[in-house]
Amino acid sequence: MISSNSRALRRCQLTTAILSTLLISGMAFAQDNTSNSGAQQGQEENKDESGNLDRIVVTGSRIKRSEVEGPSPVTVISTEQLQREGFVTVADTLRTITQNAGSSQNELNSAGGFTPNGSPINLRGLGEGRTLLLINGRRAADYPFPYNGQSNFQNFGNIPTAAVERIEILSGGASAIYGSDAVAGVVNVVLKKNYEGDIFTLRAGTSTTGGGDYTDLQWVGGKTGDNWSLTYALEYFYDEPVYAYQRDFMDSRDDNPLPPAVVGNQPASGLLILRSGVPVGSQNRITPPAGTCDRFGGEYVDWTYRAVYPATHPLAGQSYVTGSTCGYFKDVGYQTINNGNKDLSGYLYGNWQFDNGMELWSSLMAYHSKSELSGGLEFFGGPHTDGVGTRTAAFFATNPTINGNVTVQRIFTPQEVGGVEATNQKFTEKSWDFAIGLRGNFGEKFDWDLTLGRAEYSASRTRPRLDGSEVTNFFLGPNLGTAAAPRYLINLDRWYRPITPEEYRAMSSILKYEADSYVTQGNFVVSGDLFELPAGPLGIAGVIEYTKQGYELKSPAGILPTNRTVYNLTGTNGGGDRDRYAIGAEVSIPIFSMLKANLAGRFDKYNDITNVDDAKTWAAGLEFRPIESLLLRANYSTSFKAPDMHYVYNEGSGGFSTALDTFRCLSTGGTPGTASCAGATYSYSMFATSKGEPTLEEETGKSLTYGLVWDITDNLSVQADYYVVKLEGAVANLSSTFILDAEAGCRTGLTRTRQPYPFAAGSAFCQEVISRVTREPAAGEPTDRVTGIRSGPVNQSQRRVDGIDASIRYRMDTDRFGDFAFSLEWSHVLGYELQTFATDPIDRNWRDDPGNFDFRSRMRGSVGWQKGDWAANVFMTRYGSLPNWQETARVAPYFLWNANVSKKITDKASVSFFVNNIFNNFHPDDSGFNTYPFFWRGYSPIGRTVSAQFSYKFN
Numbered sequence: 001m002i003s004s005n006s007r008a009l010r011r012c013q014l015t016t017a018i019l020s021t022l023l024i025s026g027m028a029f030a031q032d033n034t035s036n037s038g039a040q041q042g043q044e045e046n047k048d049e050s051g052n053l054d055r056i057v058v059t060g061s062r063i064k065r066s067e068v069e070g071p072s073p074v075t076v077i078s079t080e081q082l083q084r085e086g087f088v089t090v091a092d093t094l095r096t097i098t099q100n101a102g103s104s105q106n107e108l109n110s111a112g113g114f115t116p117n118g119s120p121i122n123l124r125g126l127g128e129g130r131t132l133l134l135i136n137g138r139r140a141a142d143y144p145f146p147y148n149g150q151s152n153f154q155n156f157g158n159i160p161t162a163a164v165e166r167i168e169i170l171s172g173g174a175s176a177i178y179g180s181d182a183v184a185g186v187v188n189v190v191l192k193k194n195y196e197g198d199i200f201t202l203r204a205g206t207s208t209t210g211g212g213d214y215t216d217l218q219w220v221g222g223k224t225g226d227n228w229s230l231t232y233a234l235e236y237f238y239d240e241p242v243y244a245y246q247r248d249f250m251d252s253r254d255d256n257p258l259p260p261a262v263v264g265n266q267p268a269s270g271l272l273i274l275r276s277g278v279p280v281g282s283q284n285r286i287t288p289p290a291g292t293c294d295r296f297g298g299e300y301v302d303w304t305y306r307a308v309y310p311a312t313h314p315l316a317g318q319s320y321v322t323g324s325t326c327g328y329f330k331d332v333g334y335q336t337i338n339n340g341n342k343d344l345s346g347y348l349y350g351n352w353q354f355d356n357g358m359e360l361w362s363s364l365m366a367y368h369s370k371s372e373l374s375g376g377l378e379f380f381g382g383p384h385t386d387g388v389g390t391r392t393a394a395f396f397a398t399n400p401t402i403n404g405n406v407t408v409q410r411i412f413t414p415q416e417v418g419g420v421e422a423t424n425q426k427f428t429e430k431s432w433d434f435a436i437g438l439r440g441n442f443g444e445k446f447d448w449d450l451t452l453g454r455a456e457y458s459a460s461r462t463r464p465r466l467d468g469s470e471v472t473n474f475f476l477g478p479n480l481g482t483a484a485a486p487r488y489l490i491n492l493d494r495w496y497r498p499i500t501p502e503e504y505r506a507m508s509s510i511l512k513y514e515a516d517s518y519v520t521q522g523n524f525v526v527s528g529d530l531f532e533l534p535a536g537p538l539g540i541a542g543v544i545e546y547t548k549q550g551y552e553l554k555s556p557a558g559i560l561p562t563n564r565t566v567y568n569l570t571g572t573n574g575g576g577d578r579d580r581y582a583i584g585a586e587v588s589i590p591i592f593s594m595l596k597a598n599l600a601g602r603f604d605k606y607n608d609i610t611n612v613d614d615a616k617t618w619a620a621g622l623e624f625r626p627i628e629s630l631l632l633r634a635n636y637s638t639s640f641k642a643p644d645m646h647y648v649y650n651e652g653s654g655g656f657s658t659a660l661d662t663f664r665c666l667s668t669g670g671t672p673g674t675a676s677c678a679g680a681t682y683s684y685s686m687f688a689t690s691k692g693e694p695t696l697e698e699e700t701g702k703s704l705t706y707g708l709v710w711d712i713t714d715n716l717s718v719q720a721d722y723y724v725v726k727l728e729g730a731v732a733n734l735s736s737t738f739i740l741d742a743e744a745g746c747r748t749g750l751t752r753t754r755q756p757y758p759f760a761a762g763s764a765f766c767q768e769v770i771s772r773v774t775r776e777p778a779a780g781e782p783t784d785r786v787t788g789i790r791s792g793p794v795n796q797s798q799r800r801v802d803g804i805d806a807s808i809r810y811r812m813d814t815d816r817f818g819d820f821a822f823s824l825e826w827s828h829v830l831g832y833e834l835q836t837f838a839t840d841p842i843d844r845n846w847r848d849d850p851g852n853f854d855f856r857s858r859m860r861g862s863v864g865w866q867k868g869d870w871a872a873n874v875f876m877t878r879y880g881s882l883p884n885w886q887e888t889a890r891v892a893p894y895f896l897w898n899a900n901v902s903k904k905i906t907d908k909a910s911v912s913f914f915v916n917n918i919f920n921n922f923h924p925d926d927s928g929f930n931t932y933p934f935f936w937r938g939y940s941p942i943g944r945t946v947s948a949q950f951s952y953k954f955n
Contacts, residue, residue: 071621086898119157144515163347173639173703195222205947214239241340245333267327285323303327384468446528550577572653818867850887
């Protein structure tokens, strides 16, 4: 498989062009000569005077060993590799690793969400929060704001690049070593120590498409003595926000590549008063006074809207005019697609060697960030009518010129709120991680290590938002009817004129969220050789751990589900803690000279309000070396994840979403997904609430990997591993769609396809699911209207994913042309099975399901060159194909290319030039992607960036 993909790359014209450019002009950064040695695996190669390799700790085991490869595959990215591939931050690098196949929220699509400033990863597509982040082998504090308002995760964006020595990625379950959360894998960020000298680095760049200026300033240094060392790092990073209006392919609703049939692309209604109950074929939009749209500074356009006669009408398929009003094409462009940041971070590490062989060490990492981003413009879509802040879509307008039922929409322009920047949300984040330890040895065979640590992460968020009562009163005045039948006199003078920024501020407020998390931990590790066996020493390691984790989330009172005074926005509060005690052991058994077995077991005891009292995990691995250069390996492990604390301690959250009223559709003889259930009568905005569930059980996993590592020659090595991960009991919130489908099935006895529903109406399942839907009578509608959905987290059934990871590395040293280094890494998902609930059939083809937007394959590779004072590198990352948005085919794979060139200008100074995304690619073409931003969120809209770097060594 490796050779096949290599041939495909050689045939690619882009590859040929870039390699030619590389050889001719010497573009890119220096290739580190250690990338294919033991240091390639990210380990410290401490050698004694005889040149023998000292024993080291490899991620995935606490037993020190002389071999850098073990029974489980570990991918390592050094800080030199991070830089030569063109990246500035740890998070940017991790987004390109081939195991990161799952889709996550990012700065493109989460600006209006709960965690728009966090940077999660999603290994194997098993979900955020199922990859454990370690800092120097210690658990990092959770990001304070829960992912999507639901679950905890760890942020990979607050780690200072200047302090990083290497990043180690272990894919697969590792709970037998590290405990909870290590289900999909472990990312261990190893920070610098024992550094000698000082180096200053300044890098600055920008996007060639517009916006995105950035600066990265680093100072890394250290001093060493006979029995001490001190390492320090300081970094300042700045980048400006990028808005969608700075990209011409996503700055307007008219960029939709698949306009609606017959009527074409039409703008959103900026100023809309729409009559309800008007017969099909007649005009229902109330036309504003002449010249109204021109009063809004060129933001609105005069637009005559059209609709299409439904299939049941004699004129089916033909269009008709629904009226004229002010349309808004540009409103989507006022959201950020890249956050603006001002980050200051630092790191300090020191150690002291005592005469008796003991070592005292301590480290401190700190981070302070100010960020800003925008989720776009606010809108007014109907009155805020009752005590818990429900937005009513339809009401009776008593104006003499209207005198009827209407729905309304008014999208505020940037000028009305005080400029685009006035829509920005602002984040302030602070985190620190302190650890102190003492290590030594006893009995000449055993090492011991005592570590104590504390990490804290605090974050605050502010955002402007309309007050429901104030904005309703400003445009509509008091309710002249009742909560069930609201009546308002629309203030047409205010409706049809721009408001002033002062008026906007008078009917809005700045909301402030605060969140904190922490982790306190201590562990004692003993490792060494117990005794000699005929084939070698029996290695053992034992660990005792204590960890206390906690968090607290405080959202503004006005957005809580029980007190929704803020317009069209909800949130959540929560807080709690968890104690964990653990004991674990490992043993490495040399069975004979070529075969070694590795066993590990761990017991975790929990103290919180859940029923997860304890967890037992184990792992077993084999290493077979028939010849010195070839390793055949296999590893099987069990893993678990305790329920995320916010799934347990959530005090209540909520959110609006548009969903299909499945019961209404089925009970009126329709079929979901067809024209019989189309339109606002069947799909409308609903409010769903969720609350923490202490009865949740732990998720459990099983992982299997086997493969080989072969150093074919001193300069050529290959690696290939098969993996399979199975996860059971995954926790997730019930979706509104699932609840509404189940409610309809229990009440009508039919599925969405009008087949018999598997649960009886009186069953416990049906009683529970029906109780989760609240309905109230709605005049003129076919059934009671859904007014509330009670969601919540549940343990689901199972997921299973399997695939292949492979890599090849080659070095070629020449006297005349310089030294070359080649690497290629590839991950491919062979199968993905999904079963949401035990009552559901297993979807054994989820990998190829047209609704699955996880990448089936990922690839990354580089070509490096160095000669004298010049160095160069070209980096490539390939995203595999995805379903098209219409779910009828697949879009093409997607390539990004980075290149850079470096020149050492003196013994102490060097300069580098970087071009990331050389060909200014944004996303593969999908002519059917008719939902904003008109391409999948897994692709970046930033485009090409260029930068220059200057480095100076002081000694």
